[in-house]
Every structure is written in C-alpha cells, then in structure tokens.
Amino acid sequence: MTIILFIAVLFFLILVHELGHFVTAKWAKMQVDEFAIGFPPRLFSIKKGETEYSINLIPIGGYVKIMGENGSDEPNNADHSRSFGMRPKIHQAIVLLAGVTMNVLVAWLIFFAVAMIGTPTAVSETDYNTEKAFLTITNTVPNSPADEAGIPSGARVVGVQTEEGSLNTLTPTSFTNFVEDADGPVTIQYTHKGDLGSATIEPRAGVIESEPEREVVGVATALVENKKLGPIDAFISATQRTVNSFWAITVGLSSFLASAFTLSADIEEVTGPIGIAGMVGDAAEFGFVTLMVFTAFISLNLAVINLLPIPALDGGRLLFVIAEAIIRRPINPEWMARVNLAGFALLILLMVAVTYNDLLRLF
Structure with missing residues (x-):
C-alpha cells in the first residue's frame, strides 16, 4: 500500500x-x-x-x-x-x-x-477544549511493548484501564503517570482510521535509553485538536x-x-x-x-x-x-x-x- x-x-x-x-x-x-x-x-x-x-x-x-x-x-x-x-x-x-x-x-x-x-495541531494541556482535543499517539518506540502489541502511530486513545481502575482524564501527563503507577498490565483502547482497537500491555524498563529504569509502554502522546480557519485566514x-x-x-x-x-x-x-x-x-x-x-x-x-x-x-x-x-x-x-x-x-x-x-x- x-x-x-x-x-x-x-x-x-x-x-x-x-x-x-x-x-x-x-x-x-x-x-x-x-x-x-x-x-x-x-x-x-x-x-x-x-x-x-x-x-x-x-x-x-x-x-x-x-x-x-x-x-x-x-x-x-x-x-x-x-x-x-x-x-x-x-x-x-x-x-x-x-x-x-x-x-x-x-x-x-x-x-x-x-x-x-x-489541521491536526498539538495543544497545551493547560489550555485546551475537552470536546475538540484528543489524546493521540504521535510515535511508537521500536521494539517496545506498544510496538510489539501493534499500536499504530496516529491512533487516538479513547480509554486506559488496569485491574485497579480507569484513567479519567486523557492527557499526556495523566497517561504517563497512570502507566508508571500501574502494578500490572495496562489496557489501551484506541481508534485508528475508523476502526476500534485494544491492546493489553505490560510496561517494562529499558525502553527509553536515557532513562532505562522507567517502566513504560513505549509511546509518545500529545493532545491534538483539529483547528479550522476561515477563507481569509x-x-x-x-x-x-x-x-x-x-x-x-x-x-x-x-x-x-x-x-x-x-x-x-x-x-x-x-x-x-x-x-x-x-x-x-x-x-x-x-x-x-x-x-x-x-x-x-x-x-x-x-x-x-x-x-x-x-x-x-x-x-x-x-x-x-x-x-x-x-x-x-x-x-x-x-x-x-x-x-x-x-x-x-x-x-x-x-x-x-x-x-x-x-x-x-x-x-
């Protein structure tokens, strides 16, 4: 393709x-x-x-x-x-x-x-429209748990759960903290090209070379909003x-x-x-x-x-x-x-x- x-x-x-x-x-x-x-x-x-x-x-x-x-x-x-x-x-x-x-x-x-x-535009966590901005996976680290699970770049995260509970606020910071605090597998639900996907991933250390002790799933995220302009702008x-x-x-x-x-x-x-x-x-x-x-x-x-x-x-x-x-x-x-x-x-x-x-x- x-x-x-x-x-x-x-x-x-x-x-x-x-x-x-x-x-x-x-x-x-x-x-x-x-x-x-x-x-x-x-x-x-x-x-x-x-x-x-x-x-x-x-x-x-x-x-x-x-x-x-x-x-x-x-x-x-x-x-x-x-x-x-x-x-x-x-x-x-x-x-x-x-x-x-x-x-x-x-x-x-x-x-x-x-x-x-x-245009899909990254927006700040401190000033964003909760109805228009979505947590988006902008990159997947090669050979990371997320990469091995097949989570694609560009996917929109719609839910994150563990056995203890769910993530209520879908922002990059809350997502990172939620994953690092998890005591077991993390289930990430996402949409990509109109299809709904789900992957259960075990965070692990050694994914980020500069911080080998951190347990992560291996994705970079951002809040992305579709911003439109009028004809003159x-x-x-x-x-x-x-x-x-x-x-x-x-x-x-x-x-x-x-x-x-x-x-x-x-x-x-x-x-x-x-x-x-x-x-x-x-x-x-x-x-x-x-x-x-x-x-x-x-x-x-x-x-x-x-x-x-x-x-x-x-x-x-x-x-x-x-x-x-x-x-x-x-x-x-x-x-x-x-x-x-x-x-x-x-x-x-x-x-x-x-x-x-x-x-x-x-x-």
Missing part, C-alpha cells in the same frame, strides 16, 4: 509539473513533440496531433519534449518558427518556469484546503506556510550543496525515493490531512530542486536562456546538447547514490 501511495503522489506531482511546461509551450506556439510521465523504457503511448503522450516505466520524473529545446533535435522539414529557440526569450523563460510555478501553486492550494478543512496561512517552507528548503539544500563542494557533506542527510516512500506511508498512518501536507512539502522540494542551475534541470536551461539574452546570440546547439546530457548523467548518478543510501538504512 505504501508503494502505491508513493507512486500516486509522485505521479500527481510530476503530472502537474509537466502540465505547466506543456500548457505554456502550447500558449507560446512551440511545437510539443512528446509529453511523458516517467523515464524510458516506454510502457504506453498514444499520438494526438503533433504530440505523443507516453507513460514510461521509471516513475521518478517526466519531460515535455519541445522541438529545438536541446539545440540539435529539429527535423529538416520542421516549421522552425515553432522551435523553442526561435520563440521570444520571455516565452522561453515562462515555459521553463511553468513547471516550478505549478508545484508551488499545488503546495499553496493544499495548504489552503487543509487550513479550511482543519486560510489564504494568509497558506501563503505564509508556502513562502516559509520554500525558503527553508532552499536554505537547507544550499547549505548541503555548499558542504558538498568542500567535501564535508553527509550523504546520510539526503533521502532518496525509497526513503520518501517510507515517509509517505508514515504520513498516511496519521490520516488524509497529514498525507496531503506531506505531499505539499514534496511538491515544494521538487520546485526548489528543479530551480538548481544544473544542466538538464529547469534552472540550468533557464541559465542558457539568460546567457543568450545577454550575449544576444544563440549558444552552440551541439555544445548545449552535450552539457545537458552531462547534467542528466549527473542527476542519474546522484539518484543512484541516494537510493543506495536508502537501501543501507533498510538493511
């Missing part, structure tokens, strides 16, 4: 990104030869008009092939006026930035919708969240790349497709809203990555357009094609490296 969710999220984000390129290229009267989701080998394709629409096997990207975009792919019988390089520079820039713009817009729309629907919140997240991702990625140039980067800081797939599954465990928020963050990450000034990425291609506008003549198309190919090879190498790192984490 996690893999299916990951592919669905990635397919959606790649689709909207490439749609941005496709729609603006058509608007700019460029000839679009192919609209593809995924990288070859090809699984399915259909041609309508001048454009071939294809689904490819490797679902980690996509592309819109525009005549002349790579500098040396124009057939002899083509209408060269519709070539990428023959259109105005401002149109070229708009086409190249359209994919990133779509990813940012999708993130903003998700943040806006989530703010209107309601949701608009402001979505805008702030999009800008702040985009900037934070940019700063973080820039810092990593700077350390890479000084050979001090830690590759373990980077997560590849396998790691992200696991995160999608974890987000889904907390519900639809959490999954959508995580999707928004992935969309913003794709936007920032595509803006990097690396050949084969939108940012690298945009640099060529800016350079041509400055020097007022086209760059040698064969040289540009070779540089783009080298950039693509670099991206594939990086993808292999981070995927290998993901596999090391698993095994």
